[in-house]
Amino acid sequence: MIGTQLPALQVVVPLLAAPLCLALHRPFATWALTLTASALSMLVSILLLGQVLAQGVIDYAFGGWAAPFGIAYRVDLANAYVLLIVTTISTVVTIFARRSVASEVEAHNQGLFYTAWLLCLTGLLGITITGDAFNLFVFLEISSLSSYVLIAMGTERKALTAAYQYLIMGTIGATFILIGIGLLYMLTGTLNMLDMAHRLITVADSRTARTGFAFLTVGLGLKIALFPLHLWLPNAYAHAPSAVSAFLAATATKVAVYVLLRFVFSVFGVDFALGTMPLALGLAVLGTIAVLSASTVAIFQHNLKRMLAYSSVAQVGYLALGVSLATPAGLTATLLHLFNHALMKGTLFLALGCIAWRLGSVRLGDLKGLGYRMPWTMGVFVLGGLSLIGLPLTAGFISKWYLVLAALERGWWPVILVIIAGSLLAVIYIWRVIETAYLSKTNKTAGAGEAPLSMLLPAWLLAIANLYFGMHTGLSAGIATQAAAALFGIQP
Amino acid sequence: MSVAGLYNYWIVILLMMTGFYVVISSGNLVKKIIGLNLFQASVFILYISMGKVADGGAPILREGITHYSNPLPHVLILTAIVVGVATTALGLALVVRIREAYGSVEEDDIHRQDESL
Amino acid sequence: MRDNPVLRVVAKIIIPMILLFALYVQFHGDFGPGGGFQAGVIFAAGFILYGLVFGTEALRSAVPPGLLRWVISLGLILYTGVGIATMLMGSDYLAYGALAHDLIHGQHLGIFLVELGVGVTVSAVMVTIFLAFAGRNDP
Numbered sequence: 001m002i003g004t005q006l007p008a009l010q011v012v013v014p015l016l017a018a019p020l021c022l023a024l025h026r027p028f029a030t031w032a033l034t035l036t037a038s039a040l041s042m043l044v045s046i047l048l049l050g051q052v053l054a055q056g057v058i059d060y061a062f063g064g065w066a067a068p069f070g071i072a073y074r075v076d077l078a079n080a081y082v083l084l085i086v087t088t089i090s091t092v093v094t095i096f097a098r099r100s101v102a103s104e105v106e107a108h109n110q111g112l113f114y115t116a117w118l119l120c121l122t123g124l125l126g127i128t129i130t131g132d133a134f135n136l137f138v139f140l141e142i143s144s145l146s147s148y149v150l151i152a153m154g155t156e157r158k159a160l161t162a163a164y165q166y167l168i169m170g171t172i173g174a175t176f177i178l179i180g181i182g183l184l185y186m187l188t189g190t191l192n193m194l195d196m197a198h199r200l201i202t203v204a205d206s207r208t209a210r211t212g213f214a215f216l217t218v219g220l221g222l223k224i225a226l227f228p229l230h231l232w233l234p235n236a237y238a239h240a241p242s243a244v245s246a247f248l249a250a251t252a253t254k255v256a257v258y259v260l261l262r263f264v265f266s267v268f269g270v271d272f273a274l275g276t277m278p279l280a281l282g283l284a285v286l287g288t289i290a291v292l293s294a295s296t297v298a299i300f301q302h303n304l305k306r307m308l309a310y311s312s313v314a315q316v317g318y319l320a321l322g323v324s325l326a327t328p329a330g331l332t333a334t335l336l337h338l339f340n341h342a343l344m345k346g347t348l349f350l351a352l353g354c355i356a357w358r359l360g361s362v363r364l365g366d367l368k369g370l371g372y373r374m375p376w377t378m379g380v381f382v383l384g385g386l387s388l389i390g391l392p393l394t395a396g397f398i399s400k401w402y403l404v405l406a407a408l409e410r411g412w413w414p415v416i417l418v419i420i421a422g423s424l425l426a427v428i429y430i431w432r433v434i435e436t437a438y439l440s441k442t443n444k445t446a447g448a449g450e451a452p453l454s455m456l457l458p459a460w461l462l463a464i465a466n467l468y469f470g471m472h473t474g475l476s477a478g479i480a481t482q483a484a485a486a487l488f489g490i491q492p
Numbered sequence: 493m494s495v496a497g498l499y500n501y502w503i504v505i506l507l508m509m510t511g512f513y514v515v516i517s518s519g520n521l522v523k524k525i526i527g528l529n530l531f532q533a534s535v536f537i538l539y540i541s542m543g544k545v546a547d548g549g550a551p552i553l554r555e556g557i558t559h560y561s562n563p564l565p566h567v568l569i570l571t572a573i574v575v576g577v578a579t580t581a582l583g584l585a586l587v588v589r590i591r592e593a594y595g596s597v598e599e600d601d602i603h604r605q606d607e608s609l
Numbered sequence: 610m611r612d613n614p615v616l617r618v619v620a621k622i623i624i625p626m627i628l629l630f631a632l633y634v635q636f637h638g639d640f641g642p643g644g645g646f647q648a649g650v651i652f653a654a655g656f657i658l659y660g661l662v663f664g665t666e667a668l669r670s671a672v673p674p675g676l677l678r679w680v681i682s683l684g685l686i687l688y689t690g691v692g693i694a695t696m697l698m699g700s701d702y703l704a705y706g707a708l709a710h711d712l713i714h715g716q717h718l719g720i721f722l723v724e725l726g727v728g729v730t731v732s733a734v735m736v737t738i739f740l741a742f743a744g745r746n747d748p
Contacts (some may be wrong), residue, residue, distance in 0.1 A: 012693065023678060141575045172512075585742070
């Protein structure tokens with residue numbers, strides 16, 4: 001019986017845990033509850049992925065109302081894969097969060113912190129699993145509102161302005177998405193994505209469809225932090241509590257990219273979205289600019305969290321490039337990079353969280369000689385950094401390799417040059433950190449010592465995952481290939 | 493259809509652009525939130541006006557009414573209004589905290605204080 | 610405003626009516642326009658009026674923030690609980706039909722409980738928001 005209820009449980013477990021957290025309000029109890037709920041969600045998403053691999057697409061009708069009328073959840077390979085990424089990262093980061101949050105968030109706010117965390121998780125999972133366009137908007141706002149709260153809990157007062165800036169831009173983005181969904185509803189009379197896709201075929205060549213598409217892509221572009229719309233991201237990630245930076249960097253933009261893929265491939269169809277509309281060209285140009293400019297800006301940052309945030313903007317560029325190729329291979333590269341980037345950004349932000357816990361700062365100047373004082377933490381950072389650069393035998397290499405192959409297939413030589421240039425720029429900004437941590441003279445001995453095991457362990461877990469998925473691509477690349485094929489297959 | 497027949501869209505566009513302009517141009521954090529509200533309100537009207545069916549009555553069973561306006565957009569917008577209230581409350585709460593931390597709700601002031609650090 | 614007798618007397622007369630009207634909107638939502646969101650806001654309006662006239666400290670002693678937190682959670686748990694109950698009864702999430710012996714009764718009971726959960730949470734959230742802003746500078 002429980003097997004058929006998995007899609008609902010995926011969202012209900014964290015949704016039920018959130019009010020319990022609010023009521024409990026004690027730091028340790030809420031943390032334990034969050035960890036339990038998160039781990040249970042992970043279990044559910046693993047089971048879901050297994051079910052989808054075994055039986056194909058799962059449909060779930062809420063309240064027993066059949067698909068085009070009621071709200072339906074629809075799990076296929078692509079979103080089962082994203083669900084797994086989100087729940088895994090959330091679980092690993094929650095383990096890390098206890099000590100990190102205890103040092104960065106006031107005790108009386110920690111209950112609220114974990115409540116917001118669970119709501120954010122609920123929202124992200126809901127966005128991913130739902131097959132209903134308006135339901136998607138509601139979950140998008142649940143996750144966005146709770147992430148503004150999480151960011152505002154950062155230690156500095158700049159966290160407040162960062163959260164405010166994100167709130168304004170995020171709400172504009174979400175409202176654009178709402179307008180897009182409204183126009184599509186006006187045109188097709190349905191909110192169910194599958195139904196919408198069928199009905200759009202006959203009316204796709206109308207001004208309403210084009211306008212709706214434009215609003216949706218711009219709104220999602222804001223959520224994804226695609227190049228000119230990325231301004232909220234560096235501040236938000238730089239000033240949020242460490243655990244939140246790790247969680248959001250590894251999941252929030254990924255889920256938004258997934259939504260873009262869902263609309264481009266499943267609702268509008270690849271011919272309309274990447275053929276009739278100039279989205280492919282737009283993504284290619286903006287992706288290129290994102291990779292080059294954001295990587296360059298990252299080199300000049302002194303705050304390491306901000307440096308990684310700019311690097312995230314650059315990584316979004318790779319994702320956009322993969323989509324712009326408009327081939328199954330390109331889409332595979334994008335899906336694979338979703339997974340691998342979640343791993344490497346998670347690793348790097350957790351390493352920075354350990355550093356912030358020990359030093360109370362993540363400024364480059366304070367890291368002198370840290371490689372000898374916190375060898376385990378810096379080890380994690382180095383592994384994550386190598387993966388970010390895309391060195392062979394790391395996860396980052398695999399996704400870049402697939403992207404290069406996909407570009408070769410289309411004969412897009414300039415894209416390969418962009419990837420190489422982006423990797424070289426990544427070498428520079430990661431090297432600055434390694435140089436400071438290992439090769440410069442220690443200027444002070446105070447604050448020596450490692451981070452606690454409960455923080456190091458999750459960080460190492462992700463770092464090792466980077467190596468594992470750099471060598472065994474069966475799970476990540478295998479599912480990404482199948483999911484990409486499925487997304488191309490169900491185009492109308 | 494004539495331009496006048498689509499007047500609801502003109503209202504929506506006017507409101508939307510007014511709100512958007514206020515969000516972008518105003519340096520006052522509270523005014524930005526007001527602009528954001530206006531922007532969202534325009535979308536509410538867009539949805540509600542699309543639910544109107546010509547000669548349709550309110551979607552409640554009654555004698556002598558054969559077609560009804562579409563109630564679904566109303567339900568959707570009820571949800572969107574709740575989301576809007578939550579956004580406004582959170583935004584204003586942040587403004588209160590910012591005001592306590594910086595002593596100002598003017599963007600320029602806040603930037604100047606951050607720069608001088 | 611606490612010293613103005615007219616306001617105090619009028620508030621004392623009006624507040625019970627506001628609360629009663631909220632309950633009407635809540636429970637009549639089954640048959641006519643109404644429902645949890647609207648009723649919750651109206652219910653909260655009664656408390657907010659109380660806070661405006663008698664001061665936020667008085668409101669805070671009437672509904673302590675700790676209690677509000679519980680009430681917010683309670684509404685949400687009621688909502689998700691109904692869904693979980695239907696799942697345990699072997700139906701889909703929020704398929705109210707499973708709640709009673711026949712479909713119509715089940716639908717009535719299900720939407721009644723869910724709207725009650727919504728109403729409880731919305732009213733508590735509204736009062737919390739009011740207290741968070743108006744009572745910000747209280748000692």
